[in-house]
Amino acid sequence: MSAIPFVNLKRQIDSIRGEIDAAIAGVIDSNAFINGPQVAAFENDFISAQGGFFGHGCANGTAALHLALELAGVGPGDEVIVPAHSFVATAEAVIHAGATPVFADIRPSDYTLDPDRLSPGPRTRAIMPVHIYGTAADVDGIRAVTDTYHLTLIEDAAQAHLATLDRRGLGTIGDFGCFSFYPGKNLGAFGDAGFVMTRDEDQAKRLRMLLDHGRISKYEHTQVGYNYRLDTLQAAILSAKLPHLAEWTRQRRTLATHYDGRLKQAGFKTIEPMKGANPCYHLYVVETSNRDEVMKHLSAKGVGHGVHYPVPLHLQPCFKELGYRKGDLPVTERISQRVLSLPMCGSTTLDEAEKAVEAFLEVAKP
Ligand SMILES: *Cc1c(COP(=O)(O)O)cnc(C)c1O
Numbered sequence: 001m002s003a004i005p006f007v008n009l010k011r012q013i014d015s016i017r018g019e020i021d022a023a024i025a026g027v028i029d030s031n032a033f034i035n036g037p038q039v040a041a042f043e044n045d046f047i048s049a050q051g052g053f054f055g056h057g058c059a060n061g062t063a064a065l066h067l068a069l070e071l072a073g074v075g076p077g078d079e080v081i082v083p084a085h086s087f088v089a090t091a092e093a094v095i096h097a098g099a100t101p102v103f104a105d106i107r108p109s110d111y112t113l114d115p116d117r118l119s120p121g122p123r124t125r126a127i128m129p130v131h132i133y134g135t136a137a138d139v140d141g142i143r144a145v146t147d148t149y150h151l152t153l154i155e156d157a158a159q160a161h162l163a164t165l166d167r168r169g170l171g172t173i174g175d176f177g178c179f180s181f182y183p184g185k186n187l188g189a190f191g192d193a194g195f196v197m198t199r200d201e202d203q204a205k206r207l208r209m210l211l212d213h214g215r216i217s218k219y220e221h222t223q224v225g226y227n228y229r230l231d232t233l234q235a236a237i238l239s240a241k242l243p244h245l246a247e248w249t250r251q252r253r254t255l256a257t258h259y260d261g262r263l264k265q266a267g268f269k270t271i272e273p274m275k276g277a278n279p280c281y282h283l284y285v286v287e288t289s290n291r292d293e294v295m296k297h298l299s300a301k302g303v304g305h306g307v308h309y310p311v312p313l314h315l316q317p318c319f320k321e322l323g324y325r326k327g328d329l330p331v332t333e334r335i336s337q338r339v340l341s342l343p344m345c346g347s348t349t350l351d352e353a354e355k356a357v358e359a360f361l362e363v364a365k366p
Pocket of ligand 1: 060061086089192
């Protein structure tokens with residue numbers, strides 16, 4: 001059996017290589033490596049594609065979260081509620097802002113923050129749901145909580161390009177939405193890149209300032225900011241890829257439908273999106289009780305796979321000082337032992353997905 005990669009970036013890039021080469025050459029010829037016109041062009045195109053209002057590109061997804069937290073006024077002494085079932089950056093950004101992450105549990109259906117388990121305290125300033133795997137968290141349910149307690153709602157949409165909830169683009173519903181264009185994300189740069197969306201034009205202006213040294217002109221700095229700019233080269237590459245994202249997302253959804261059919265029939269639990277959610281399947285995740293054995297088998301058969309994420313954030317050594325213990329977040333902890341990600345990207349073929357799921361079903365137990 002030939003090897004089936006977990007993500008086939010090479011195939012995707014090869015298919016549009018001419019367009020990417022032209023975009024890169026354009027930046028080299030213009031010599032505008034910082035704040036070149038390609039940055040604003042990409043910003044406009046990405047805002048339309050996601051159905052947002054205002055926003056700017058930035059250095060990476062972690063910087064996007066950090067910027068949104070600062071714009072929300074989150075700082076020392078504040079707490080931000082985040083899920084523990086996520087990539088480390090979600091909680092790391094809260095620390096960067098000088099605040100403390102408070103971990104909450106997820107719901108077993110779609111692995112997103114459970115609105116019924118949120119209990120804001122006097123120090124809570126924001127809630128940051130993650131649209132994990134590209135599946136919508138219950139933003140409206142969480143909005144009801146942030147409205148009641150006057151908190152900021154920041155969507156970690158790092159995995160949610162073109163995903164929607166009731167036809168609204170994820171990352172465009174809360175006060176802020178943060179995206180990552182890490183190479184392996186659904187829309188990936190050739191390096192690091194990210195984006196902050198906001199519904200508020202004034203916040204977008206502050207965002208632009210904050211990510212570029214707090215400057216209002218070349219040598220006038222009204223506040224201490226960051227060097228969190230999106231490179232012109234990355235913007236040009238992202239613009240070359242963006243017109244293909246809808247087609248790649250359709251392919252991801254086709255693969256997910258195929259996986260769903262095969263796995264549900266065999267009694268496996270997969271992602272169950274809430275009503276109205278149209279995921280973009282950054283990852284396709286299935287639960288299995290004998291994961292180690294399944295991974296060995298998949299490796300032997302050359303089927304790429306991964307675990308997202310094996311160690312919940314509240315049990316990561318880097319957050320040890322926050323004082324969480326095993327047993328604090330039972331759903332998150334159980335899921336982290338059971339989830340397995342199957343091959344999934346815009347250039348994975350249906351035939352590859354079928355071979356992967358066949359190999360999975362040979363040994364996996366629900
Ligand atoms: C990728 C990711 C980030 C961080 O993005 P970078 O661009 O790698 O900094 C944050 N949150 C989630 C959920 C992610 O998947």
